[in-house]
Amino acid sequence: MAMAAADIERLIKQALPDAEVTIQDLAGDGDHYAATIVSEAFRGKSRVQQHQLVYAALQGNMGGVLHALALKTSAPA
Amino acid sequence: MSIREFIDREVKGNDVVVFMKGTPQFPMCGFSGQVVQILDHVGVPFKGINVLESDELRQGIKDYASWPTIPQIYVKGEFLGGCDIVREMFQAGELIPLFEEKGIAVRDRAIG
Secondary structure (H helix, E strand, O other): OOOOHHHHHHHHHHHOOOOEEEEEEOOOOOOEEEEEEEOHHHOOOOHHHHHHHHHHHOOOOEOOOEOEEEEEEEOOO | OOHHHHHHHHHHHOOEEEEEOEOOOOEOOHHHHHHHHHHHHHOOOOEEEEHHHOHHHHHHHHHHOOOOOOOEEEEOOEEEEOHHHHHHHHHOOOHHHHHHHOOOOOOOOOOO
16 A cells, blocks of 8 residues: 555646646655645635645545645645 | 435534544544644634544545545534644634634634
């Protein structure tokens, strides 16, 4: 039950092509990451909606293969 | 009563309810524990519901809010978010104003 950081980034960029993605492996076990994502797609959306965009990008992996992904999302300044 | 009706009743029947892993006294996951800590620090009474007690509930809550992770926090029947969002709001000083705006007593006028 693990996912590589590169796979997470690829999936997010597939759904949000303009996204700037920074991924931090919190525990070194491929299961606990933090991701900072900046994308125009987040502009004007609530935090819940922003995070739901990311979960959709991860195509069902979130909460299953990927146990923990702490998210920090924002639109470009 | 279906799991959805159970969830709906809990969400609408409590000012603040946290669907979490474990209980407020014994959180079984770091993220659930963080939310309990924040709510205790801010001094907001809440009801903790342990999703580990039933797989049906654990999946049902994810479908209910179309949100794939636990914990999930609801305030006055509305989905507020998971651990990240509550922590981010707390750090941005938005959490207490939100509770006050919803008419929920905040015991401790701490920061955030």
